[in-house]
Each structure stands twice: as C-alpha cells, then as structure tokens.
Amino acid sequence: MDYDAIKITAGVVATIGLYSILYKENKFYRFFEHVFLGLAAGYTIVAQWKDTLYPQWWLKMFGQVADVDAATGAVTSPAVPGNWIYAAMLPIGLLAYLVFNRKHNWMSKIPIGVILGLWSGQQIQIWWNTWGPQIYSSMQPIIPTTFSTLSVPSTVEVVNGRVMPIQDPVALANVQQQLANNLYLTQALTNFIFVLTFASAFSYFIFSFELKGKFLTGINKFGRWMLMIGFGAIFGSTVMARFALVIDRMSYIVNEWVQALTQR
Amino acid sequence: MTIWEKMQKVDRRILYAILVVCVCVGLFFPTTIPTDPDPSSKSFYAEVMKLEKGSTVIIQTDWTNSTRGESMGHFENLMRLMMHGDHKFVFYSAADPAAPQVARTVLARIVAERKGQGLREYKVGEDYIDLGFFPNAEATNTTMGSNLRSVWANRKSKTPTGGEVDVWQTPVLKDVKNIGDVDMMIVVTASASIDVAIQRLAQKVPITAMVTGVTGPGVLPFYQSGQVKGLAIGLKGVYDVEYMMVNGINDVEVEGKKVVEWDKVGKVDRVNEGTTFSRGRAYYGTLHVALVLLILAVVMGNVAMFASRRRKGDAV
Numbered sequence: 169m170d171y172d173a174i175k176i177t178a179g180v181v182a183t184i185g186l187y188s189i190l191y192k193e194n195k196f197y198r199f200f201e202h203v204f205l206g207l208a209a210g211y212t213i214v215a216q217w218k219d220t221l222y223p224q225w226w227l228k229m230f231g232q233v234a235d236v237d238a239a240t241g242a243v244t245s246p247a248v249p250g251n252w253i254y255a256a257m258l259p260i261g262l263l264a265y266l267v268f269n270r271k272h273n274w275m276s277k278i279p280i281g282v283i284l285g286l287w288s289g290q291q292i293q294i295w296w297n298t299w300g301p302q303i304y305s306s307m308q309p310i311i312p313t314t315f316s317t318l319s320v321p322s323t324v325e326v327v328n329g330r331v332m333p334i335q336d337p338v339a340l341a342n343v344q345q346q347l348a349n350n351l352y353l354t355q356a357l358t359n360f361i362f363v364l365t366f367a368s369a370f371s372y373f374i375f376s377f378e379l380k381g382k383f384l385t386g387i388n389k390f391g392r393w394m395l396m397i398g399f400g401a402i403f404g405s406t407v408m409a410r411f412a413l414v415i416d417r418m419s420y421i422v423n424e425w426v427q428a429l430t431q432r
Numbered sequence: 433m434t435i436w437e438k439m440q441k442v443d444r445r446i447l448y449a450i451l452v453v454c455v456c457v458g459l460f461f462p463t464t465i466p467t468d469p470d471p472s473s474k475s476f477y478a479e480v481m482k483l484e485k486g487s488t489v490i491i492q493t494d495w496t497n498s499t500r501g502e503s504m505g506h507f508e509n510l511m512r513l514m515m516h517g518d519h520k521f522v523f524y525s526a527a528d529p530a531a532p533q534v535a536r537t538v539l540a541r542i543v544a545e546r547k548g549q550g551l552r553e554y555k556v557g558e559d560y561i562d563l564g565f566f567p568n569a570e571a572t573n574t575t576m577g578s579n580l581r582s583v584w585a586n587r588k589s590k591t592p593t594g595g596e597v598d599v600w601q602t603p604v605l606k607d608v609k610n611i612g613d614v615d616m617m618i619v620v621t622a623s624a625s626i627d628v629a630i631q632r633l634a635q636k637v638p639i640t641a642m643v644t645g646v647t648g649p650g651v652l653p654f655y656q657s658g659q660v661k662g663l664a665i666g667l668k669g670v671y672d673v674e675y676m677m678v679n680g681i682n683d684v685e686v687e688g689k690k691v692v693e694w695d696k697v698g699k700v701d702r703v704n705e706g707t708t709f710s711r712g713r714a715y716y717g718t719l720h721v722a723l724v725l726l727i728l729a730v731v732m733g734n735v736a737m738f739a740s741r742r743r744k745g746d747a748v
Binding site for chain 2: 190191208211212215216218219220223224227228232235237243244245246248286287290294297298301302304305306322323324332333398401402405406407408409411412413414415416417418419421422423
C-alpha cells in the first residue's frame, strides 16, 4: 500500500468514526473528533505564521535583501527596506491578552478600540454598497407602456439553425431602443409579482403601529405567506446541500478508496 | 402496536442505513439528467466564457472539506474553465487557513488530469499563483480595493523550476497595478465571505460566485440587483455548469432544438476539450435518489400518523 492509499484509508476510517455518532455516542467518534480539532488548531497556527505574520509583519519589520537568480542574474525578489514601526504592532496586539489580568484589563480595550474604530468607519460605505443597488433594483415599474406584443422582443435571431445576436446593426439598435423605451406586459407582470412580494414582506415588519382594516391586515398576512414560502425554499436548498455532503462522503469511500486500493 | 404506529416509530438508524445504501448504489450509476440550468448558472457560464483568452482572474476560494460535496465540484469546474480559456489566475483564501491547501490539492489533480489528456500543463508562477491565506476578509478585501500591491506585498510564488519569485514579477501579475486591471473576481465559498467581497469590491471589478446550497439563497438578491454577475448554487449549480460545458448555450442541438436555450445571450460555446461531465453528473442523479427517499419517508410518516389517528378516533 503506497502513501496515497494509506492517506485515503485514514480518511475513510475517520469518516466512519465521525459517522458512528449516528449509531450512538462512542469513544471511536470522540477520538476522531479530537483528532480533527487538534489538526485544525495546529494547522491554523502554522498558517497564521507562514501566510500572515511572516510576510505581512516580520518581513516588513526586518526587510529583506534582493534575491537574484544565480543562472540568469535576474532579480526574482526585490530588496525591501525594514520599517521599525511594525515592531509597535506586537505590544499593541499583546495588550489584548491583559483582559485576563484584573488590575490591567482596561488596557485590553485599546486594541479592541482600534479594531472597532476601523470597523465602524467602514460601515457607512459598506451599508450603501450592500443595500444601495438592491434598493435601486427593487424600484421596478409595474404599468406596461405598450401592448403591441405581449412578450419582450428578442435581441437574438436564428441564423442557419443557430441562435445569434441580430446581425443587422440597424435592426439590433431598433430592438434595443424598443426595449429601453417600453415596458411590455409580461415584464410588467413579473415586476408586479416582485413588488407585491417585496411590499407585503416588508409590511410584515411594521411594528410601530397597529395594522387595521381588511386591506392592511390582508397585505400583512400575504407577506407572512411569502416569507414562509421563502423560508421553505431556503430550507429545501439547505437539505439538498446536506445530502450533497453525505453523497460526497459515500463517493469518497465507494469510489476514491476502492479505486486507490484496486489500482495498486 | 398497529402497522401505522410501527411506521411512525421506525428507528432513525434504519433510515440512515437505507439512505447510505441507496446513495452508494446511486453512485454506481451516474446518469445524465436533462435539465434547464438556472438563469443565475447561465449568467455565470456566459460571463466566464466571454472572458477574452488569457484574461487575468482573481479566485477567492473559501471552502474546505466540510462542504466538499458541493464546493469541490464548483472548484473543479472553475479550474477546467480557466484552463480551457488559457486564463491566468491567482487564488487565495480570506476565510479559512485550510482552504488554500484544499484548493491546491484539487488544482494539482486537474493539472495532472489535463496533462494525461495531452492538453497544455498549467504551471505555477507562469499561469497561476498560489497566494495562501489572508486573515480577516473585511480588511483583506478593503485593502485589495484601495491598494492591491500592498495587500499582496512580500508574497512569493513558486516557479516551474522550483525556485521562488516575488508574485509581482510573475507573468500573471506583472501588468496588474490595481484591482481594476483584473478582468474578473470569482468567489468559491461556503460562507458569507461573498457578502464581504461584494460590499468592498463589486464596484471595482465584476464578481461572479460559486456557492453552496446553504449560502445560495442569501446571495441571490445580489444577483438580482446585478452586484454579482453570475452565480452557481449548490450541487444543481455544479451540474448546470457541467451541462453547459457539454452543450453550451444556444449551441448544441438535438432534433432541431437547442439543448440549453436562453434569450439573454447569443451563442455561448461549449467546452470541447478535456473533462466536462464529472462530479456534478456523478452526484446529481444520486441526489435525486436521496430526495425521493426523503419525500417517501415524509409521506409515509404522515399517512401513518393520519391512519393511526383515524383508528384511535374509531376506537373512541
């Protein structure tokens, strides 16, 4: 058995160990749970140093001399001057650990304050970048401007059995202009369903005053139904995702493992 | 105890065992199921395929083995599409320290697979760069938007000869000065790291995404508003992309009808080299088996519940 087969076999044993919890609580499961946690923690520590602290802090603090390819004489890595100010990062970061000291724990608030300040400063822009385009795209027209055709004119055509963009530039520009200037019935209907769902779901979260009357309570109820349908769809998607994980684990055992063993 | 009561008290371990057996059997019979890919998947495929040959792409890969069932299929498809288009790409993770290693493993397998098929071998440092892990997605993406050169400063890439070179001196990044010089950013994720990327970078570079079924519904509004240009969701998304790699969009015809039709774009080519149908096809049919089993269990449980209630009512 070569290294790859041993590696995959170890994965199979760990998979069975972790799934054994489905039968009942057991030490086999606990063992692999601890192995998994230990590996993840150990790997994270190494990755933090190798991928983060070393290139982004250590090298910037101490700098580095240029690397030159001995064969070609080309500089493969330029010299970087050290910058002593990066040394200040260490004590500032270590202050966070003073949270464990009763006398000096106030000092831990300094790095936390820096992080909170940076975070808060970004939030106005972040809020708009997240919701701005969505608010804008939710403002959709619902009254059709033309009934000349029910559906939207196509910008593609069939040429020799192939669907291609309209070849004649004048005809294409004409269709594009029609699309820009008009709202067709099917578009309006689609937009109406969207706006109705949006407004009713939104109204469900109005708690500032009591909704009275058949219309308002009806809209509110409709919004609740829409939300439930949405949650159902999300749950369905989640169930499929979980099944995909089981399928992959079984595939790992019946395909990859068996293949690794039989190819020797 | 009546048969109806017994049906409601089936030991869950028996259900698990039936599921495992059905899934394993399903895996032995990979099936091509005709499908109409989701519009978001079509957008994803069309956006990636319309990139000019040799484009530069940033890939943020934020998944690990915990979502291997969906994300590995996504990442494999993405690698095949990148290599088919001769695109240069960098990949890194801003969510999980283990993610770059998982991506490296898949990438190495796809490179070996293509080499075995007689296709061009992608080389580290020339065709792609492995940037490793960046903690704090918020800070990483913010800095990428304002000063890409500083956030990736001091990072080294391996070269095909086994040496090391500063990433900014590689053919992949030598012409890139800021994020605007990159043709596309693709986020493969199992978490909300896609939200962070959209918030900080969507106005500076076109973003597309490949996400899990759990994350997908939360990302769809970003697709609807155009903040994400294309989106492949879950195992269906994996299969959709594979299906379009085989059939293109408005391309392959069967009995005079396009296999995948979409009036939003013209013809989008299929991928006519290397592996196309792969993990998505292998898992998608099995997913149907598992879902049928689930629906059967729910229906039988409900029928049994109503039947036993009726019997109790009769007894009273």
